[in-house]
Amino acid sequence: MKITREADYAVRVVYTIMQQGGKISAREISENSGVTQRFALKILHKLTAxxxxxxYKGVNGGFALGRAPEDISIGEIIEIIDGPFEIAQCLCEDFDCTRVQDKRICQFRQIFDRVSRNLHDELHAIKMSQFQ
Structure with a gap:
């Protein structure tokens, strides 16, 4: 399992804004993070939402962190872009299993669920403030 390039770039974008310590333009974010400005703007839209x-709009506009770095986890950033940590398709709510009638009793699903929860917990424990 790999996180998407967009999620990887989103972590870079947040790191770049954090390093600035205040407002920074989309152009500067792009230059400092190595993400094209167009892609950075798409990511920034999701992170802002x-x-x-x-x-911040206008001539002196730009972007800044909405919360303190110690309140932002890598896991949260990844989930904003990629959705919840589910390492197997059978963990999706709308999945219909063809192997067992009640997917909650499936041993494979139980293992995949445990691993997904562990991954979630690990990545949510890593705060952006660790990278200052």
């Missing part, structure tokens, strides 16, 4: 980033 989730409250991770604040957007």
């Amino acid at each position: 989730a409250g991770i980033v604040q957007s």
